[in-house]
Amino acid sequence: MADLTKQAYKNTEFTDAQLSEFSKCIDNPSYFLNTYFTIQHPTKGSMIYKAYEYQNELVNSYHNYRYSISMLGRQMGKSTTAAGYLLWYAMFVPDQTILIAAHKYSGAQEIMHRIRYAYELCPDYIRCGVISYNKGSIEFDNGSRIIAQATTENTGRGLSISLLYADEFAFVRPTIAKEFWTSISPTLATGGKAIITSTPNLDDDQFALIWQGGIKTVDEFGNETEVGVNGFRAYKAVWSQHPDRDDKWASEEKGRVGVERFLREHECEFVAFDETLVDSVKLSQFRGIEPLRKTGQIRWYDSIKKGNTYVVGLDPAMGTGGDNAAIQVWSLPEMNQVAEWQHNKTDMRGQVKTLYDILHILKEELKELGNKSPEIYWSVENNSLGEAALILIEEMDEDKFPGEFLHEPKKRGASRSIRKGFTTTYKTKITACMKMKSWIESDKMTPISKNLIREFKTFVAKGKSYEAKLGETDDLVSATLLCVRQIQVISRFDEQYEELLGESLDTNDDYDEPLPMVF
Numbered sequence: 001m002a003d004l005t006k007q008a009y010k011n012t013e014f015t016d017a018q019l020s021e022f023s024k025c026i027d028n029p030s031y032f033l034n035t036y037f038t039i040q041h042p043t044k045g046s047m048i049y050k051a052y053e054y055q056n057e058l059v060n061s062y063h064n065y066r067y068s069i070s071m072l073g074r075q076m077g078k079s080t081t082a083a084g085y086l087l088w089y090a091m092f093v094p095d096q097t098i099l100i101a102a103h104k105y106s107g108a109q110e111i112m113h114r115i116r117y118a119y120e121l122c123p124d125y126i127r128c129g130v131i132s133y134n135k136g137s138i139e140f141d142n143g144s145r146i147i148a149q150a151t152t153e154n155t156g157r158g159l160s161i162s163l164l165y166a167d168e169f170a171f172v173r174p175t176i177a178k179e180f181w182t183s184i185s186p187t188l189a190t191g192g193k194a195i196i197t198s199t200p201n202l203d204d205d206q207f208a209l210i211w212q213g214g215i216k217t218v219d220e221f222g223n224e225t226e227v228g229v230n231g232f233r234a235y236k237a238v239w240s241q242h243p244d245r246d247d248k249w250a251s252e253e254k255g256r257v258g259v260e261r262f263l264r265e266h267e268c269e270f271v272a273f274d275e276t277l278v279d280s281v282k283l284s285q286f287r288g289i290e291p292l293r294k295t296g297q298i299r300w301y302d303s304i305k306k307g308n309t310y311v312v313g314l315d316p317a318m319g320t321g322g323d324n325a326a327i328q329v330w331s332l333p334e335m336n337q338v339a340e341w342q343h344n345k346t347d348m349r350g351q352v353k354t355l356y357d358i359l360h361i362l363k364e365e366l367k368e369l370g371n372k373s374p375e376i377y378w379s380v381e382n383n384s385l386g387e388a389a390l391i392l393i394e395e396m397d398e399d400k401f402p403g404e405f406l407h408e409p410k411k412r413g414a415s416r417s418i419r420k421g422f423t424t425t426y427k428t429k430i431t432a433c434m435k436m437k438s439w440i441e442s443d444k445m446t447p448i449s450k451n452l453i454r455e456f457k458t459f460v461a462k463g464k465s466y467e468a469k470l471g472e473t474d475d476l477v478s479a480t481l482l483c484v485r486q487i488q489v490i491s492r493f494d495e496q497y498e499e500l501l502g503e504s505l506d507t508n509d510d511y512d513e514p515l516p517m518v519f
Contacts, residue, residue, distance in 0.1 A: 018125035025126060029088040030059050037084040038121040039114065046121065054237040055081050062195050065226075065233035067188075069196040069207075069214045072237045073266040078197045082165055083114040085195075086146060089163060091128040095143035096162035101151040101180070103172045108148035109135060111167060115146065153179035156187065163193045170198040170207035175471050177206035196232075203270030203284065204454045239266040275461040277433055278440050283457050288450030298358060301448050302331065302338045306369035309490070310338065310362050312378040312403070313482030314355045315475055316389045319347040326475035327355055328452075329362070330483045332490070335445045340452060342476055348385070352392045355380070356401055363402035376403030377486055381478070382421030390420050406486050422485055424478075426465060432481045433466055435488065452476045 014022070025032040030051065037049040051059065055077055061068045062085045072078040086098055102108035112135060119127055119138070132139035139145040149155050151172045156164065164184060169177065188194050198207050214234030217225045227233050239245050239253075254262045260280050264271040271284045291299035304310075309332040317325040321344050329339040341354055359378060366374035378401070380389045398405060408422050422428070439445035440456075447453050458472040468474035 014125045018123075022125055025088070026092055029063050029085055029092075030056055032088045032092075032126075033059060033081070033084040036122050036126050037087065038118050039080055039084075040117060049080070049084055049118075051081065052077075052241070052243060054241045058235060058237070059085055061233050061235045067194045067214075067227070067230075067232040068235065069210050069232045070235045070237075071198060071200055071211060071268045073239045073242075073268055074199055076237055076239075076242060079111055079167055080114060082167065082195060082197055083111050084118065086111075086163070086165055087115045087118055090138070090140055090144040090146050091126075091142070093144065093162075096145075097160055098144070098146045098163045098165065099156050099159060099161050100146065100148040100165050100167065101155050102148070102167040103151055103169070105148075105150035107167055108150060111165075112136065112138075112146070112148040151180055152176060153183065155180055156184050159187070161187050161192050164188060164195065166194070166196045166198075168198045169196050170201035170205055172206075173471050174202070174205045181206050181210075194232075199265060200268050200270045201264070202454070202457050204288075204450060204457070208270060236268055238268050276457060277437050277459050277461070277466045278456050280457075282441055283453070286447060286453045286456075288453045289448050291449075295361060296354075296357070297343060298327075298339055298341045298354065298361075299449065300339045302336050304338070304362060304365040304369065305331070306366065306371050308332060308334070309375040309377070310366075310403075311483045311486045311490070312355065312358055312362070312376070313479045313486060314351065314378075314380040314389065315479040315482060316348060316351055316380060316385045317344065317475065318385065319343075319345055319351065321345055324473055324475040325351045326479040327351075327358060328476060328479035328483050329358060330445075330480070330487070332487065335439065335487075337446070337448050337452065340449055340476060340479070342451065348388045349392055352389055352396065356396065359402040374403075377406050377490060378403050379406045379482060379486055380421045381424055381482055382419055383424050386421055393420075406489055409489060409492075422482055424481075428485065429481065430465055432484050432488075436481060436484045439484075447480070449476075452480065 021035075025036065033049050034051055035048065038046055039049045041047050058070055058072075058078070058081050061070065062082070070078060086100070090096060090098055100108050100111050102111060116133075116138070128144075129141035130138055131141050132145075136149070137145060137147045147159070151166065151169070153176055161184070172180070196207065196210060200208065200211075202208060210230065210232060211234060213230030214228035214232035216229045217227065239250060250262070250266070253266065257265065260271050263269040263281065263284075269284060271280050276283060289301060291301055292303065293300045311330050311332065313328050315326045317323040319325060324342040324344045325346055327339075327341040328337070330336065331338050339358065341358070346354070355378065359376060362376050363374055366376075380386050380393070382390060393401065393405075405420065406422075407420050436445065440447070447456060455468065455472070455474050455477045458469045459466055459474050459477050460469055468477075
């Protein structure tokens, strides 16, 4: 690298001292940043960047490892440090294509602004010449270039990228982040470097998945390794490592932003940003487990136990590639998540057949355990698409479905016969949401599948109700809500569950008591 870069300065008129300074920068990005990288400070104006200890470690991570992922708190200088390293890399490593991918284009432009500002204030004997100088790109006369773009599914596609810098990657929409990473990874695999930095957001988005791989630094023999199992070097810096911050600062900041936001923004804990139904700090404690077994596409997370009661809920969908159809299975009295199923391309008959199969598995395994009269309850959401499910259940002969088909309790005084299944209205949804929230936050109900936990982390307030964030799904949550409503019905005629689960789900008791029977 040094020989190639020095060649460009062979016939210059610079002094020996200037060339000596240039040589010090060639293989030492930290020296360049601390000596020649100029930044704009909001109160101090222009000043030479002086890295704190954690920022020097950050630069070393960028420089010494092919793949680097860093998680830092807010206002810790991560984007500025990255901008300085990118400028050094472009000027001192010839023939490189550097891509800045920020979660918004304005963010990418801001990083480019810092690079241009620092470049313009570099002395002539340090900076490389340019042949193209724009807001969104810079091309240097050594063959290197820097390109800034917003992160989309196709960002970087078609470019031969030497170095990728992904800024605030945790805040790119999860579906876009996943597609972007799938698209860009083959390019990096041929020899490119990657630098990813962010403050944390969700604990199962693409940033979190890469981070989790980066912190797994023990090989199969139990030896500590420098990089994680995915090849990334993980580095973390929190507020207390900033020399200008102390306990007094932290206390005042917590008072301004609240404990949850402080944990996420400054302690770098994976705490959901939006107003989730379930307390985001509580959600951050859930890790999720892998299924104990699978039967087809059905994932089982708990063993079937003799004497337990099982509740199964189907939230149907079109089955044409849009929303998922989902089934949840929960047990009583422990209120454990037992199994789940979801798919967006299974037609309605397949969805009902999967429900049928789950009920038969429960019945047969309970009988093998010696439970002669297994208590199994099941139902479907009967809104719109649910009508097709009800027709199919009738066609397949409802009596052949093991367990008791639970329905919405009939209100007192209602003359019409009840409709099978459960109808979701604003009132029934919000009351079920509040009950589920209470049970989860009081540790009576614990989601353990990674998919369900992920949906809870993106199940947020919208208007007066709750639903999935844009681009996310909430079908597993909806199926769980259906189980919650069934459990409430069961608790009305079973004293042990009524005492265990507490108050009624509904705000009034104007329903006739159901009398389900298990055959």
